[in-house]
Amino acid sequence: MGGFDRTKAYAPQEATFFDDGREIELLHFVYSHPKLESIRGSPKDVLAAIDEFGRTKKYLMNVGEDKGRIVCDLIAEVKPNTMVELGGYVGYSCILFGDAVRTAGGLRYFSFERNPEFAAVISSLVDLAGLSDIVKVIVGSSDESIARFHASGTLKHIDLMFLDHYKPAYTTDLKLCEELKLVTPGSVLAADNVIKPGNPPYLEYVRSTVQEKRKKVEEGAKGVNTEGFAERNVKQYAKRIETERFNESAGNPNLVYESKLVNSFEPTGVPVILLSFVTLPFSISIVFLSLIWAKLRPQPRSLDPYNASDKKTILITGISMTKGLSIARLLSQHTPHCIIGADTSAVSPGRFSRSVSAFHKLSPPDGKDAEPYIDSLLHVIKTEEVDLWISCSSVVAAVGDGQVVRLAENAMGSEFRAVQFSEDVVAVLHEKDEFIEYVRSLDLLVPESRRCTDDREVLDVLLANKSFTGEGEEREKEKERRREWIMKPIGVDDKARNQMMTLLPFASPQKTREYVKSLEVSALNPFQLQQYIHGEEYCTHALVIRGHITAFVACPSSELLMYYEALPADSHLAREMLAFTQRVARDGGESFTGHLSFDFLIEGKGRNAKLYPIECNPRVHTAVALFSDTPQMAGAYLSIFSPTSVLADREIVAPRAPTYSYYWIGHDLVTLLILPLFDLLWGRATLEDVLEGVAEFGEHLVYWRDGTFTVQDPLPFLVLYHVYWPLRFLYSIVTGTAWSRINVSTTKVFES
Numbered sequence: 001m002g003g004f005d006r007t008k009a010y011a012p013q014e015a016t017f018f019d020d021g022r023e024i025e026l027l028h029f030v031y032s033h034p035k036l037e038s039i040r041g042s043p044k045d046v047l048a049a050i051d052e053f054g055r056t057k058k059y060l061m062n063v064g065e066d067k068g069r070i071v072c073d074l075i076a077e078v079k080p081n082t083m084v085e086l087g088g089y090v091g092y093s094c095i096l097f098g099d100a101v102r103t104a105g106g107l108r109y110f111s112f113e114r115n116p117e118f119a120a121v122i123s124s125l126v127d128l129a130g131l132s133d134i135v136k137v138i139v140g141s142s143d144e145s146i147a148r149f150h151a152s153g154t155l156k157h158i159d160l161m162f163l164d165h166y167k168p169a170y171t172t173d174l175k176l177c178e179e180l181k182l183v184t185p186g187s188v189l190a191a192d193n194v195i196k197p198g199n200p201p202y203l204e205y206v207r208s209t210v211q212e213k214r215k216k217v218e219e220g221a222k223g224v225n226t227e228g229f230a231e232r233n234v235k236q237y238a239k240r241i242e243t244e245r246f247n248e249s250a251g252n253p254n255l256v257y258e259s260k261l262v263n264s265f266e267p268t269g270v271p272v273i274l275l276s277f278v279t280l281p282f283s284i285s286i287v288f289l290s291l292i293w294a295k296l297r298p299q300p301r302s303l304d305p306y307n308a309s310d311k312k313t314i315l316i317t318g319i320s321m322t323k324g325l326s327i328a329r330l331l332s333q334h335t336p337h338c339i340i341g342a343d344t345s346a347v348s349p350g351r352f353s354r355s356v357s358a359f360h361k362l363s364p365p366d367g368k369d370a371e372p373y374i375d376s377l378l379h380v381i382k383t384e385e386v387d388l389w390i391s392c393s394s395v396v397a398a399v400g401d402g403q404v405v406r407l408a409e410n411a412m413g414s415e416f417r418a419v420q421f422s423e424d425v426v427a428v429l430h431e432k433d434e435f436i437e438y439v440r441s442l443d444l445l446v447p448e449s450r451r452c453t454d455d456r457e458v459l460d461v462l463l464a465n466k467s468f469t470g471e472g473e474e475r476e477k478e479k480e481r482r483r484e485w486i487m488k489p490i491g492v493d494d495k496a497r498n499q500m501m502t503l504l505p506f507a508s509p510q511k512t513r514e515y516v517k518s519l520e521v522s523a524l525n526p527f528q529l530q531q532y533i534h535g536e537e538y539c540t541h542a543l544v545i546r547g548h549i550t551a552f553v554a555c556p557s558s559e560l561l562m563y564y565e566a567l568p569a570d571s572h573l574a575r576e577m578l579a580f581t582q583r584v585a586r587d588g589g590e591s592f593t594g595h596l597s598f599d600f601l602i603e604g605k606g607r608n609a610k611l612y613p614i615e616c617n618p619r620v621h622t623a624v625a626l627f628s629d630t631p632q633m634a635g636a637y638l639s640i641f642s643p644t645s646v647l648a649d650r651e652i653v654a655p656r657a658p659t660y661s662y663y664w665i666g667h668d669l670v671t672l673l674i675l676p677l678f679d680l681l682w683g684r685a686t687l688e689d690v691l692e693g694v695a696e697f698g699e700h701l702v703y704w705r706d707g708t709f710t711v712q713d714p715l716p717f718l719v720l721y722h723v724y725w726p727l728r729f730l731y732s733i734v735t736g737t738a739w740s741r742i743n744v745s746t747t748k749v750f751e752s
Ligand SMILES: C[S@@+](CC[C@H](N)C(=O)[O-])C[C@H]1O[C@@H](n2cnc3c(N)ncnc32)[C@H](O)[C@@H]1O
Pocket: 061, 062, 063, 064, 085, 086, 087, 088, 089, 090, 091, 092, 093, 094, 112, 113, 114, 115, 118, 140, 141, 142, 143, 164, 165, 166, 169, 237
């Protein structure tokens, strides 16, 4: 089982999100996990199993990875002998922090939990994680338990305390700990949720001066103060505790706290800027040596047989991305034509490639208004008298690019060519639901899918009550009844995408209703309800000219699409995916020209495997980088100038064998080396994990190719890592834009 999943969020929080039996369900889930034996004794794997439940089954109010990491860092820094947590729930923080305390050389971790059922869950999972020797779970209200443990001498001092229970009790329990001298100068407190949903009394208390606190004590202010809390927080545990009662300790007003607010959730990018700075001398040396090498040993140009006297101007848009850059390099190396680059970013790495002879900055779309972008692109096409435009734009510009084709053809006349589908084609292929309907109309296999614009439509499917008749039919209905579904937001919404993997329906119809309600499905926020297919995901990239596939590659889809390994063109799977692509292309007919890529899920194995298309991207895919060593790919692009009769006879170009696989060194450096190393330092990973990362990185470095770097054209690499990304991060910091992940190859930033 892998470690924490950095990319997948928990299922959304429903109206009732705890104490409804899910905690016991979690126990059943973990103890019937197929990997139970390897989970046993491994805190990391128990946490991963809890995360898996939170993602695929039900939301859990755990501390979460981001905040968890902050507290783990604090544990490594403070090295507490004794750590206390108030509010243990199902034991996520207890296992995470208990393990971190043990790694930091600590002795004891006390988890105070009021609900006996939850406490039993914690104890069971702590035992499974092999932490029973260090963790003590105490059932009861925090104040009573603290006082009891202090009186018995079991709890003498608190070095680090994590407050994560009933919000109004943060202050009263802290005061009690002060009075009992459990919290003294040097003790460290970490309090969750003090900003959101907010805890004004706690913040006010730890930020008050000694004089202010003394004054309050003299005024006789004590007890629970629920002012400034949201009603739902005050009544959070009302199902079991009708009236919350807490100790009325006056605390120790003489203690002064140094208070620091730590925001979690969004990465800042600062470490990456620093990394870019530190590695700059190394990159400059590599680039310098490469430039000398390229001068001494110029790259042989193998020109495909195209009429050099008829020199054409080829415009490639989207050259900040690897895909645009790869195509520009390919055409500049293997054709005699003039290559021009364009992009909405002025510091596009591709701008500095020796393969482009001119660069134009395009205006970005203004929100939903694509006009500035369209106008600037048309202007470039006209002024540069472009013969062929190869669009490599991002998803944001997809529809705008579709409009430019029509406008440019009108303006430039019949000689103008574009590798870009028209807007009506883009509209059908791009939208998940329209695409599935379209494929269904071709009589091809599709996953069961429905567009839903209100809860009713979703629930009719999820909660359908089938009555069975007949043997065979009964079996079929049973299959249907057992079908699992996922909800995909229609449109591009990074935040919603994180929630796509919640499997539906839940065991309880009520829970399913609550979940669906939480998605706020409406005509303005439509969802696609899609049958969940268990299987491996693959992606493809094809170049289609007038309904004919001229180049094709398929490869396994990797997390974040940062690794590309081509499937052999003659493999059964690749051939099946090609056949599907050909069917769609044929249906498009004479006017069907553009880049076409599909995502497939493969159910089953071998020749019986079923191929389910799940999405179509009517634009160039980064997998085009796999053609970097294939001169014939340049010919495939230029075949757009050939008559259609010639196209039909062309062989479909596949990446030249043996085909290099592709990775991005910046991505690997961070995910395979730096993050695991930090995890090791803070006790969240083992040496084995780190060595695994190093070995994978080494393999990529030696046997794979970086998507941006080439010895003959090294400047885009330097600009990508030392200009483009540092500026993007700086921009996010200055504008306060939160992000959760980035894609180095497409320069996409996923907002959080
Ligand atoms: C947000 S959850 C804790 C999550 C847990 N720290 C984690 O990150 O895995 C809050 C927990 O505090 C418990 N709780 C609430 N009031 C409490 C009190 N006065 N004493 C002890 N536990 C309390 C609740 O039963 C609930 O399990």
